[in-house]
Amino acid sequence: MTQQQLKQQAAQAAIDLIVPQLKPEMVLGVGTGSTVDLFIDLLAEHKGRFKAAVSSSERSTARMQGLGVAVTTLDELAEPMPFYVDGADEIDTQLRMIKGGGGALTREKIVASAARQFVCIVDATKLVERLGAFPLPVEVIPMARAIVARRLQEIGGHVLERAGFLTDNGCVILDVAGLNMLEPEQLEATINDIPGVVTCGLFALSAADVALVAHADGVRRLSRDA
Numbered sequence: 686m687t688q689q690q691l692k693q694q695a696a697q698a699a700i701d702l703i704v705p706q707l708k709p710e711m712v713l714g715v716g717t718g719s720t721v722d723l724f725i726d727l728l729a730e731h732k733g734r735f736k737a738a739v740s741s742s743e744r745s746t747a748r749m750q751g752l753g754v755a756v757t758t759l760d761e762l763a764e765p766m767p768f769y770v771d772g773a774d775e776i777d778t779q780l781r782m783i784k785g786g787g788g789a790l791t792r793e794k795i796v797a798s799a800a801r802q803f804v805c806i807v808d809a810t811k812l813v814e815r816l817g818a819f820p821l822p823v824e825v826i827p828m829a830r831a832i833v834a835r836r837l838q839e840i841g842g843h844v845l846e847r848a849g850f851l852t853d854n855g856c857v858i859l860d861v862a863g864l865n866m867l868e869p870e871q872l873e874a875t876i877n878d879i880p881g882v883v884t885c886g887l888f889a890l891s892a893a894d895v896a897l898v899a900h901a902d903g904v905r906r907l908s909r910d911a
């Protein structure tokens with residue numbers, strides 16, 4: 686089975702989880718990436734059964750609007766959304782993640798924080814014993830790129846600015862390899878505390894609640910409280 690087919694299965698599993706719970710007034714949080722693109726395509730088939738989605742990127746907004754899914758903003762929410770659905774670049778068994786391969790990490794963290802349940806959809810190649818093989822994306826205010834890069838080097842990182850890329854927030858991404866991720870929560874807090882960092886792609890303090898992991902023999906559901 687190809688990675689694309691596994692992504693499709695993970696996306697379908699999220700649909701199977703969420704669609705039976707849809708209500709006309711419900712707003713859903715939607716992430717960013719190739720797995721989420723597949724989820725959006727499936728979700729659009731049910732667009733009459735929920736009110737709208739809050740998007741974590743211009744890319745997902747355009748895809749949803751193109752398929753006729755109403756997109757709203759966090760400002761319009763009266764209460765937390767029941768679900769936020771997103772992919773990941775890596776996820777461990779405690780459902781801590783590295784995200785931001787697509788550069789949408791900050792809006793992803795914001796929209797996820799407005800939902801009761803983070804449902805992570807991944808193919809099995811993303812499931813790891815220990816986070817850190819994937820370089821950690823860090824979103825940085827452009828004027829701070831050099832001093833932030835130095836601070837990241839001081840804590841052991843090998844830093845590469847993502848060439849020719851600006852986030853939806855007009856910021857740059859530093860991709861940082863070689864960091865010690867034995868304590869991801871501590872590392873997330875340390876990096877987020879560097880002046881000039883908008884946020885880093887570690888989602889350890891804000892891990893997923895449920896992961897739907899597509900393996901060749903089927904989708905396995907992991908829960909944080911299991």
Ligand SMILES: O=C(CO)[C@H](O)[C@H](O)COP(=O)(O)O
Pocket residue numbers: 716717718719720721771772773774783784785786787788789790793
């Ligand atoms: O964090 C993300 C984007 O910022 C994505 O969730 C992550 O990069 C996974 O993407 P894909 O589903 O394309 O593998």
